[in-house]
Amino acid sequence: MDAFRSLVVRYQRKVYAVALGIVKDADMAWDVAQDAFVRAHRSLDGFKGESSFFTWLFRIATRVSIDSLRKERPWQRDEVDEVRDVDLTDGSEGILATALGTDPRDTLLRRELADKMEAALATLSEKHRTILVLREVEGLSYEELAERLGIHKGTVMSRLFHARKKMQSALRSYAGITSTDPSGGIKFEGDVADEE
Amino acid sequence: MKACVQFAPMIGAREGELSAPEARALAAHLETCAKCRSLAADAEATEGMVAEVLLARASRRDFAPFVDQVMARIEAPSAWPVRWMAALRRRWKLATAAAGIAIALLAGASAFMYVRHRSAPEPEQIASLEIDSEGGNTVLQTSDGPVVLIEPDDGSGG
Secondary structure (H helix, E strand, O other): OOHHHHHHHHHHHHHHHHHHHHHHOOOHHHHHHHHHHHHHHHHHHHHOOOOHHHHHHHHHHHHHHHHHHHHOOOOOOOOOOOOOOHHHHHOOOOOOHHHHHOOHOHHHHHHHHHHHHHHHHOOOOOHHHHHHHHOOHHHHHHHHHHHHHHHOOHHHHHHHHHHHHHHHHHHHHHHEEEEEEEEEEEEEOOOOOOOO | OHHHHHHHOOOOOOOOOOOOHHHHHHHHHHHHHHHHHHHHHHHHHHHHHHHHHHHHHHHHHOOOHHHHHHHEEEEEEOOHHHHHHHHHHHOOHHHHHHHHHHHHHHHHHHHHHHHHHEEEOOOOOEEEEEEEOOOEEEEEEEEEEEEEEEOOOOOOOO
């Protein structure tokens, strides 16, 4: 039991982060994370060591998160995964990259965007949040995502594309970034044109 | 645009996730397509931000009670029927097979006992009658084996 306790301590924050990314609500994520550990403990004899304990635990956490969400909101509509011409015509490409500059890891705007990320994630559908969280927090590959979500690799790629696009669009919107000007500058909501 | 629809989903792939021909085709497309280069730049600029934000949020939360709450849920007395049912559910194939074998064995044993009870001859009951052709002795086949009836000596021999 002490060994399991130390496993909980070791992985609790990451399991919580995955749950939070999928279910959005902090209290629900807390409960889901606990439930994932309880279920993992009950299923310990079913852990065959084919994957790492970490992978196995996160598989349970993802399943519990999705199940909890579906219990709460079973009516969520499904979205198409395929990429169409219309998905590439909004003209917003590159705005975030330009705004974040050449070293996006160390800018004030990046920290501001990070503050808005949770809200941006919350605007995504369950399946878009889930695939982004599995890709970025768990670090799953295309193959692993396909296996975990029961979809083809091509669907993984197009779903990730849509999820990123929507997340970036929500981020721009929350940060008030509207466009770039021809000189490469960034326009924010409320900016007024320079008077001659 | 048609090519962009094909290549845009490949943007953001990690090394080794695309086949060699796919990776070469994507690289060639990016050289000629400003829109997809911008998409790639956006993907790169925001790469890792989701994990960073969620883990930072988790780090800010006080996890002191978490482990005790988990252990309490695991050790709760009411948990054992749930655990038992869960174990049964996990091993439903094995449980079904075992139940099937048990039922078959029980049915077999019952049928055997029934048939035995109905058809078994009473002890010493004669099942058939045979005559020994050589000696003219009468042989009774009983459940305990053959019994040869020897004619009583009438004392007239000699």
